[in-house]
Amino acid sequence: MTTVHANGVDLGIESFGADDAPLVLLAGGTTMLSWPDALCERLAAGGRRVVRYDLRDSGESTTADPDAPAYTLRDLAADAAALVEVLGGGPAHLAGIGVGGMVAQVAALDHPRAFSALTLVGTRAVAPGPPDDDLPDHDEATMGRLFGQPMPDWSDREAVAEFTAAGAAILGDDPAAARVHGGRVWDRTPGTAPPVQMANHLGMVFSKLDCTPRWRERLPRIDIPTLVVHGRRDLFFPVGNGEAIAREIPGARLLVLETAATAIPDAAAGEIAEAMLALG
Secondary structure, eight states: OEEEEETTEEEEEEEESOTTSOEEEEEOSSSGGGSOHHHHHHHHHTTOEEEEEOOTTSTTSOOOOTTSOSSBHHHHHHHHHHHHHHHOSOSEEEEEETHHHHHHHHHHHHOGGGEEEEEEESOOSSOSSSOOTTSOOOOHHHHHHHHTSOOOOTTOHHHHHHHHHHHHHHHTSOHHHHHHHHHHHHHHSSOOOHHHHHHHHTOGGGGGSBOOSOOGGGGGGOOSOEEEEEETTOSSSOTHHHHHHHHHSTTOEEEEETTOOSSOOGGGHHHHHHHHHHTO
């Protein structure tokens, strides 16, 4: 892992595969660890240079003020395009998961020459807040349980890992895998201040961003090969959100993971890698 300077900020990255192979850029949701090691390794084994990175205010990337971010969603999209230029080897296959999927959609629209393919995992076509009437919202009962959990002692690694595991159980993800993930995220979080920890573990900073203008109506303009991946059991962004994206991007392929929820299970790494490699 290292950092690179792009678009005026430092972005934490980790690379897999040969430096001269075609580039696959994975936008974190919000940290790079949202992309499992197993998937990165499978893509690298398929002849790709895989670079996963942290969004601003997470991981090793520039931390400013998670309580009041001075940047916008479009700035995050510009980060992705600038990162391709700094890394070389573009145009790149861009992939985004969760909130990173929103960044990826806008990046593909605002910076089309930077990207040759697009993968969107567990995301939706509108910003945080109430969705469009035709899109399914977060499952209300699940959200009540999820956000009803007491906050952990952010200075206590084990407490944070257990909090992450409990949240995963509510969402239908694997608690054991989430516990390990939570510990790894804690290890890379710069300090124990609650706003910074929440930006890393909960992505709360994203809900405070300026996410205008809307981009859903622009999706038909995306003209690069696109893969949409969504867990059938996703209660945070229900699968209808992925179905809508796949309908609105011309020629997009929809891959529904029948037993997955919000996280990418290691068991699905091979299937997802195969589908991503098929895009080119």
